[in-house]
Amino acid sequence: MNAGNFFGKRSKPFWVTTGVVFIIMLGAIDYFSGYEISFSLFYLIPIFLAVWFVDERAGLLLSCTSAITWFIADYSAGLTYSHPSIYIWNTLLRLGFYFVVTWLGTTLKKAYKVNQELARTDYVTGATSIRYFYELARIEISRSRRYGLPLSLAYIDLDNFKAVNDRLGHTAGDRVLREMTEAVCQHIRPMDTFARLGGDEFALLMPETGREAAEKVVERLHSSLVDEMIKNGWMVTFSLGVVTYKEVPKTVDEMVKIADSAMYSVKTGGKNGVNYCVYAG
Secondary structure: OOOOHHHHHHOHHHHHHHHHHHHHHHHHHHHHHOOOOOOOOHHHHHHHHHHOOHHHHHHHHHHHHHHHHHHHHHOOOOOOOOHHHEEEHHHHHHHHHHHHHHHHHHHHHHHHHHHHHHHHOOOOOOOOOOOOHHHHHHHHHHHHHHHHOOOOEEEEEEHHHHHHHHHHHHHHHHHHHHHHHHOOOOOOOOEEEEEEEOOOOEEEEEOOOHHHHHHHHHHHHHHHHHHHHHOOOOOOOEEEEEEOOOOOOOOOHHHHHHHHHHHHHHHHHHOOHHHEEEEEE
């Protein structure tokens, strides 16, 4: 488990509690080291972590906690000013600075999530991107091999798609792919992954799915997709190769290649059909 996964799995109360404890420890260090040595920058650590792993409200809470703790530490250490109001002024300035950091952290987090979502999603269709598909498939391969769970993969290729692009243009072709993606997503589980591998080739990864279950899903899916194309007046059909892996390959490339081969036999045998296979190694 890498550091990102470890920290990402910690609960929200964990981060808030850890942040408060860290701030109190900093306050104690501030007090015992005296007011001549400042540890102000270190207060930003728990604030930023709270924003990143919890939310903006947690960041604001720890910002207030940090400003108050810093004030108490300085006052208790014997720091004096020419006028008592300076205590309040400095505390408010520190609080404002921490609020700005909280806002910047929140903005950065939102931008990161947007970029992450874009990287995981195919821009044209809304399906899972090939890069993210490979990440998820590697996880499922590892889980299947470790626990002996069935795993099925459908490789989907659109028949006559080039003719749509040539006759109606790429805008119409993109619409075909989007409509297809929407239709598929209505028939699969949240745990399944529908991804665009490139061009008019797609893959449907079905974890914990044996041969019979895969057949039921794909039969309904194939029929729904063909009906959707007919309804829109598109002369597009679908060739599918569906493989259930009793012995799961070690790599995603090998798994996809086996399903692609199963699909290709449909393609060369007349198109618009489904080839079901069981791979036992």
